[in-house]
Amino acid sequence: MKLLTAAQTRQADAATIEQEGISSADLMERAAAAFTDWFCQRLSPAEAGEVLVVCGPGNNGGDGLVAARLLHHGGYRVQVALLPADKHSADFELNRQRLPAAVPVAEWAPAQLPAVAPGTVVVDALFGTGLNRPLTGAAAALVAHLNTSKARIVSIDLPSGLLADAPQPADSPVVQARHTITFELPKLALLLPQNARYVGRWQALPIGLSPQFLAEADTDTYLIDVTLLAGRLPARPTFSHKGTFGHALLLAGSRGKLGAAVLAARSCLHGGVGLLTVQVPAVGYAVLQTAVPEAMCLADAHKHELSELPDLKPYNAVGLGPGIGQDDATRAVLEELLCTAPVPLVLDADALNLLGANRSLLDLLPPDTLLTPHPKEFERLTEPARDDYHRLELLRDFARRHRCYVLLKGAYSCLATPDGQRYFNTTGNPGLATGGTGDVLTGLALALRADKRLSPLDAALLATYAHGRAADLAAVHTGQAGLTAGALPHYIGRALQELTTEEF
Numbered sequence: 452m453k454l455l456t457a458a459q460t461r462q463a464d465a466a467t468i469e470q471e472g473i474s475s476a477d478l479m480e481r482a483a484a485a486f487t488d489w490f491c492q493r494l495s496p497a498e499a500g501e502v503l504v505v506c507g508p509g510n511n512g513g514d515g516l517v518a519a520r521l522l523h524h525g526g527y528r529v530q531v532a533l534l535p536a537d538k539h540s541a542d543f544e545l546n547r548q549r550l551p552a553a554v555p556v557a558e559w560a561p562a563q564l565p566a567v568a569p570g571t572v573v574v575d576a577l578f579g580t581g582l583n584r585p586l587t588g589a590a591a592a593l594v595a596h597l598n599t600s601k602a603r604i605v606s607i608d609l610p611s612g613l614l615a616d617a618p619q620p621a622d623s624p625v626v627q628a629r630h631t632i633t634f635e636l637p638k639l640a641l642l643l644p645q646n647a648r649y650v651g652r653w654q655a656l657p658i659g660l661s662p663q664f665l666a667e668a669d670t671d672t673y674l675i676d677v678t679l680l681a682g683r684l685p686a687r688p689t690f691s692h693k694g695t696f697g698h699a700l701l702l703a704g705s706r707g708k709l710g711a712a713v714l715a716a717r718s719c720l721h722g723g724v725g726l727l728t729v730q731v732p733a734v735g736y737a738v739l740q741t742a743v744p745e746a747m748c749l750a751d752a753h754k755h756e757l758s759e760l761p762d763l764k765p766y767n768a769v770g771l772g773p774g775i776g777q778d779d780a781t782r783a784v785l786e787e788l789l790c791t792a793p794v795p796l797v798l799d800a801d802a803l804n805l806l807g808a809n810r811s812l813l814d815l816l817p818p819d820t821l822l823t824p825h826p827k828e829f830e831r832l833t834e835p836a837r838d839d840y841h842r843l844e845l846l847r848d849f850a851r852r853h854r855c856y857v858l859l860k861g862a863y864s865c866l867a868t869p870d871g872q873r874y875f876n877t878t879g880n881p882g883l884a885t886g887g888t889g890d891v892l893t894g895l896a897l898a899l900r901a902d903k904r905l906s907p908l909d910a911a912l913l914a915t916y917a918h919g920r921a922a923d924l925a926a927v928h929t930g931q932a933g934l935t936a937g938a939l940p941h942y943i944g945r946a947l948q949e950l951t952t953e954e955f
């Protein structure tokens with residue numbers, strides 16, 4: 452699926468209105484009805500108590516007015532607070548007229564803002580995608596008032612004061628919502644860690660925006676979801692053999708960190724690789740042979756660190772990084788790998804830290820290499836980012852300059868491609884915030900990179916999505932807190948199966 456800018460969202464609204472021959476008020480009714488359905492499914496009138504709908508002057512405020520009417524008809528006790536404004540949108544005016552007289556409406560002037568009791572349910576319909584500058588004056592005062600009230604705030608489309616897809620000063624007034632209910636597609640701002648305290652939990656509700664517009668919209672930013680991945684993972688042919696799915700080499704582990712090698716190796720096998728060879732420091736030989744009997748094992752000459760690169764001819768892909776440490780001998784292995792690599796590479800963890808500490812090695816990165824840094828590792832490869840938008844710029848620049856794929860890991864991991872595209876992942880949960888889950892991702896990405904049937908992009912997209920999906924499947928049984936990296940590989944097969952396409 453595509454991610455649209457605020458401007459494109461407005462165009463999508465307009466295209467839908469034109470193509471369906473409906474009025475903008477009809478579309479507003481549809482959007483607000485979707486919001487109200489969501490609301491009613493979660494809170495009964497008794498649970499909600501008094502619902503305060505706070506409306507701005509534009510169409511976001513119009514959504515709020517429609518929601519107030521629908522909630523009133525649904526048996527909720529509703530009152531409406533209006534932000535004082537000189538002008539209002541036409542659909543705001545229309546829905547102001549349509550509001551039943553039984554719903555109390557008051558303009559809330561900044562000098563005398565009524566108290567909002569703790570626990571009050573507030574529907575925030577002040578500003579949405581039309582926000583074009585940080586809030587000041589009466590709007591800023593109202594937002595500060597709501598934020599200090601301990602109300603339960605639900606934002607329509609966006610937390611008011613938050614720009615949909617652009618940075619803003621850190622001290623801008625923004626509503627702190629518990630839930631943000633957005634329309635059709637998430638906005639970029641909802642995916643960024645720096646906005647988590649405003650957004651709360653978000654959900655995108657379909658409102659039937661023009662499929663034609665969405666299909667044709669020009670974008671470089673996508674969501675990794677089942678729609679995007681459809682047809683990218685071919686089924687395993689009946690007469691396939693282990694050679695069909697490639698032979699991967701995993702270089703991992705050091706003294707005290709052999710678990711990383713075990714996790715990545717198991718994950719690679721569950722990811723469907725044909726053959727796996729793991730090279731570990733000599734101290735890890737018995738560990739690997741016992742813990743992962745399906746893998747062949749090479750013992751490095753060095754007891755505690757990786758110090759030598761085997762002949763790479765047999766392999767379709769090489770993964771380096773999990774648990775390797777940053778010894779000089781291991782840096783030399785990385786350098787040799789970059790200079791000689793005739794095969795696709797996946798680099799993670801200390802392989803990235805070694806690159807960061809030895810920046811001249813970056814020029815040796817073979818094209819289409821996949822790097823999987825978390826934000827700290829990415830910073831070591833580049834520079835400290837001013838904010839999440841700046842980090843995304845650095846990410847795009849890095850992937851372009853080095854002609855590689857970079858997966859910046861997090862709650863919504865973002866894959867940047869050599870041609871400047873960005874893909875945000877939609878699977879996974881906070882259960883993944885535990886040691887070793889990144890090693891599992893490396894193993895899975897290595898398996899898919901070794902599969903000659905997949906492009907570098909498809910391998911990276913499928914690995915990212917299936918890793919998060921495996922965590923979602925696992926959490927059903929383990930809960931999020933009980934999720935361990937060791938449990939994750941057992942769910943990878945099912946996650947991949949869901950994505951597999953049988954050709955007809």
Ligand SMILES: NC(=O)C1=CN([C@@H]2O[C@H](COP(=O)(O)OP(=O)(O)OC[C@H]3O[C@@H](n4cnc5c(N)ncnc54)[C@H](OP(=O)(O)O)[C@@H]3O)[C@@H](O)[C@H]2O)[C@@H](O)CC1
Pocket residue numbers: 461464465475476478479480482483507508509510511512514538540577578579580581582583584585586587590607608609634
């Ligand atoms: N048919 C449709 O299109 C549909 C739209 N939908 C809904 O519409 C929402 C977008 O509506 P919108 O475009 O009217 O913008 P909105 O977010 O209400 O704010 C604009 C108003 O705020 C003002 N303003 C801006 N910044 C300001 C600031 N810092 N401080 C103060 N004022 C500021 C600006 O005036 P300005 O001063 O810039 O002239 C203008 O008056 C969208 O999020 C969704 O909820 C859904 O119903 C689906 C169908």
Ligand SMILES: Nc1ncnc2c1ncn2[C@@H]1O[C@H](COP(=O)(O)OP(=O)(O)O)[C@@H](O)[C@H]1O
Pocket residue numbers: 800825860861862863864878879880881882883884885886887888889890891892918
């Ligand atoms: N809150 C979260 N929600 C979803 N995914 C998460 C969250 N926290 C971490 N992850 C995922 O877990 C993995 C952690 O990787 P990493 O930080 O390298 O861990 P480790 O080094 O311990 O293996 C990444 O794939 C990341 O996207």
Ligand SMILES: [K+]
Pocket residue numbers: 511575576577578579606607608609610611
């Ligand atoms: K809002």
